[in-house]
Amino acid sequence: MHCARPLLLSVLLASMLPITTACGKKGPPLAPHRPSPAAISDVTASRLGETVQVQFTVPTGNGDGSTPADLAYVDVYAATGKPEGPLARALTVREMEGLLTHVGRVEVQPPPPPEGEVQPGKAGEQAQPAAAPTPAAPVDPRPAQGDVVRVEETLTDTLRTTIFEHPDAAKVAKIRAAVGDDVDDAPVPSTEGTGRILLWPQPETQVARHYIVIPYSTRGTAGPPSTPLAVPLVPAPPAPPAPAVTHDATSFTLTWTTPPGAQMPIQPTVTDAAYKAAMAAKQEDALLPARPLVLYGTPQSYRVYEVPAPGVTSPPPGGPINTTPIETTTFNDPRMTFGVARCYALRTVEKRGAVTIESPLSPSTCVTAVDTYPPPAPTGLVAVGSGGGVSLIWEPVTAPDLLGYLVLRGVEGEALKPITETPVTEATYRDTSAQAGVMYIYAVVAVDKSTPANASPESNRVRESAR
Incomplete structure (x- = not known):
């Protein structure tokens, strides 16, 4: 045993010799490190009828943690069925580029130069006189790093029925058959994202369209692809009927009926915040926060949209008014405007994991609110008589559309009439037309900016005379 140690030591020294002798040797320069953009991990999708909207955040960093991202554009790819190679092998980026459907590309703005960065000049170079100011550069319409963007794809019969199959799948199947590999490739039904937690009946396997997002550097180098996001190609939920729309002085109220076939929650969802608010309001029918013990199907809810009025060229924002879907069939919109047509439509919403499926848009209902609501009556009217008049x-x-006040005057046994031709804007007025010794009755009404103006009820009446 001891005699083997010198031999072992010699072998170790011999193996180290090339490393030791090469330590002082100058090798070729290393290529500069060029990072690739970081993977995009917040991919979500919404189906609005037959349109799929893929949403994600443009990366702000690279895979090695450095910032800003070396990023030129982001591509979105899709495939119906699982985008994978034979034996469930993950696809390479090159295979994704060549085999999957290219849905769209998002060009990204270059990051701004670091603050305080100065362009280097030659040593000893004298400062040049300031050049004439250059015109402002046009606004770059491309999204910047950190922006949330969307890419859309319209589903067609071809996209729904063309199931992805890797070109090598047939070769692998032939080889497996030749060697007698009879492994059962039938997929196992999954309940993930369906909302079903019962053991019976098992849900049918649903075909899904998978979306993958890949960032690319300014050199065209691909960053890591995102995890494929499956958008089920199930029928969209049923669309609601057109809503009924009413309004008061401050808001619009929408009501509608549940569409046939909709799967609404058996018990409304009650959050802790909603329960505390109901208790604070002393509601006798307040529900306790609870989670149903048994679920079957995917509960559906609603979103409210503002849609263009007939003949209007500039459409309203495309997103829903309520970002969080509601389970009830009523909605209150406090964005009150009078004299302008406001049109509403609805969608039934179904949530499946990170994917939201919405029904086609319901028929719309348009309402033009008419202001028939007067401001509140003034209060606390006081009159003080003096030489030459009466001060009120x-x-x-407090009213958002208040125009001013009309001062009314009369004598006992007569109706009060305005003594101000136009509304006064201050809460005070001096009546210099009052005759000394005549006892007058005064009141004030508030009027708004509507045409015709709405007048409030009279204030309290007061009696006074000029001295």
Whole structure:
């Protein structure tokens, strides 16, 4: 045993010799490190009828953690069925580029130069006189790093029925058959994202379209692909009927009926915040926060959209008014505007994991709100008589469309009439036309900016005379 140690030591020294002798040798320069963009991990999708919207955040960093990202564009690819190679092998980026459907590309703005960065000049170079100011560069319409973007794809019969199959799948199947490999490739039904937790009946396997997002550097180098996001190609939920729309002085109220075939929650979802608010309001029918013990199917809810009015060229924002879907069949919109047509439509919403499926848009209902709501009556009217007139003062009225006040005057046994030709804007007025010794009755009404104007009820009446 001891005699083997010198031999072992010699072998170790011999193996180290090339490394030791090469330590002082100058090798070729290393290529500069060029990072690739970081993977995009927040991919979500929404199906609006037959249109799929893929949403994600443009990367702000690279895979090695450095910032800003070396990023030129982001591509979105898709395939119906599982985008994988034979024996469930993950596809390479090159295979994705060549075999999958290219849905769209998002060009990205270059990052701004670091603050305080100065372009280097030659040593000893004298400062040049300031050049004339250059015109402002046009606004870059491309999204910047950190922006949330969307890419859309319209589903067609061809996209729904063309199931992805890798070109090598047939070769692998032939080889497996030749060697007698009879492994059962039938997929196992999954309940993930279906909302079903019962053991019976098992849900049918649903075909899905998978979306993959790949960032590319300014050199065209691909970053890591995102995890494929499956959008089920199930029938969209049923669309609701057109809503009924009413309004008051401050808001619009929408009501509608549940569409046939909709799967609404058996018990409304009650959050802790909603329960505390109901208890604070002393609601006798307040529900406790709870989670149903048994689920079957995917509960559906609603989103409310504002849609263009007939003949209007500039459409309203395309997103829903309520970002969080609601389970009830009523909705209140506090964005009150009078004299302008407001049109509403609805979608039934079904949530499946990271994917939201919405029904086609319901028929729309348009309403033009008419302001028939007067401001509140002024209060606290006080009159003080003096030489040459009567001074009036009252509490100001709070109303968003208040125009001003009309001062009314009369004598006992007669109706009060306005003594101001136009509304006064201050909560005070001096009546210099009052005759000395005549006892007058005064009141004030508030009027709004509507045409014709809405007048409030009278304020309290006061009696006073000039001295």
